[in-house]
Amino acid sequence: MEERRAIVEIKNVNKIFGENHVVHDLDLTIYEGEFLTMLGPSGCGKTTILRMIGGFEEPSGGQILVEGERVEEKEPFERNVNTVFQSYALFPHMDIFNNVAYGLKMKKVKKEEISRRVKEMLALVQLNGFEKRYPSQLSGGQKQRVAIARALINRPKVLLLDEPLGALDLKLRKEMQLELKNLQKKLGITFVYVTHDQEEALAMSDRIAVMNQGYLDQLDTPEKVYEKPVTRFVADFIGESNIFEATMSEITGNTASIGLEVGYALGLAEEGVTYAPSEMVYACVRPEKVLFSQETIEGFNIKGVVREQIYVGNIIKSNVIIANGQTVKISRLDIDEVPKVGERINLYWNSDDVVIMKSRGYQIRSVIENASLGGN
């Protein structure tokens, strides 16, 4: 990754709307040809960041560079990036040909070349023969394709996509995810993709930037973000997880003994990270990594009762209630062994399947934030 050329560099960018601090000290480098997703719940500032790259909002502070050139002061039409808008924003008074041709017309490209390239582009998004239709005569998926074609025809260095599949039904969305991913690979254009759908982000991205209330919590590959979340928020937001409040008690080698509210367990201490004695941490274990047994397991003492089971496709999800009332989720394929409802079991895991996250910095920050937002 290091050898790749940076194409968008966001340096210490802040954005404040009146009293509302929407983006905090954002540092983010996007590399040529990558598929970068900004992921976070609605209202966390994703659209605002995209609009600052596109030129529709000015940062309150910091720099944005595209291809090494500062662009904060440049108009949208002076930037070599194109946007696929959340609501498509097709021109309702133009047919599909003229919608797609618009960018080229603005650049005064010759007529013959325009019709050739529009044709090419419509073929690329599988809309051959739609030239004479109007946007109001298209389905949601087709409008989406037109919006993509209209942006891509300008051969931008970077394509910004703001929840482009948000308005589509699930099946179509899955199809379009694949299509978009393939399109991006084929063209080699950098995609900056915004979504609040973590599955979508995991499925499509080279890297994911997880946003939390205007802060960039983690920037990593999908595997890393899933396997090694660095904050409680990331662990919670991406996939399902069991999060325990814990204290570090004893570290031998890289195996740590951690004390839970009820009982104790083993975990893996992150290399190069030092912990204060009895430091407060979060321990996060994915439901598919939680193991169970009738016998007690060396190093673990978490007991619980299986409360209920749900079948989701070929996966069986069990909810286990432990002594402090917390629900621990266990998921298994239906061909695997599952606990019985009502059974008392001991919970454990492989020490390298638990992620231990420092909690203090984050906690303090979220306390301050919750206080200033009146507790969201």
Place this chain on the structure above:
Amino acid sequence: MRNRRKKFGSVLSNIYSYLVYLFLYLPIFVVLLFSFNTSKRNIVFEGFTFEWYLRLPDNDSLLNAYGNTLFVGCISTVIATVIGTLASYGMSKYKFKGKGIIDILLYIPVVIPEIVLGISLLAIFNLSNVPMGLTSLIIAHATFSIPFVVFTVNARLAGFDRSVEEAAMDLGAGRLKTFFTVTLPIIMPGVISGAFLAFTLSVDDIIISFFTTGPGSNTFPLKVMELTKTGVTPDVYALTTIVFIVTVAVTFLSQRDKKKPVKG
């Protein structure tokens, strides 16, 4: 029993709507009829003739007044439409302090008695030495038409999705290009209704024109008013009939135009 009562009710409401249309169109029909009357006095219909239509081209003062009306109507409509559209666009795009007050100020010329507006305009024209005649008429008509254009364009802009403008700029269009290739075409129906309204208001305005015209620049409505003192002759009816037919034709055409499959 119940059924019959229902039927009776619907017959009544039918009669009612026929009556409404009768009251609306009967006077027009009478004018139309008497424009073909051989008698000069509009009391009895004596016989059918095209004479008044044929003699219209010789009636200089009537035609001249009508020409003035069309001229003032066209020019003031263009002025009011341009100014009104830009004002509406600017007010919807930019938020500024005192916007609410400006919105209210725009309603006042619409609701105050025309006579007040007429006298005020006359006073201003006198103070500022604007030549009384077609120029003052055009300024006056443009003035009272602007709010109506603003209202119709506002209505159109209310449902306007700003992101299409951003899309245009994203694709390389500057601000002016964006306005003319994207914004204006989309709000055009509002602009056109505004222009129609302005033209209609201008063409049949009497009170404000009465105060703001000068010697020798009579408009058609003023001329007709003048004639009523000595008795309206069938040639006025003939011209009125032509105006009526043209208006009906234009209205039908513009309604048909609205059904194009373009949504905004």
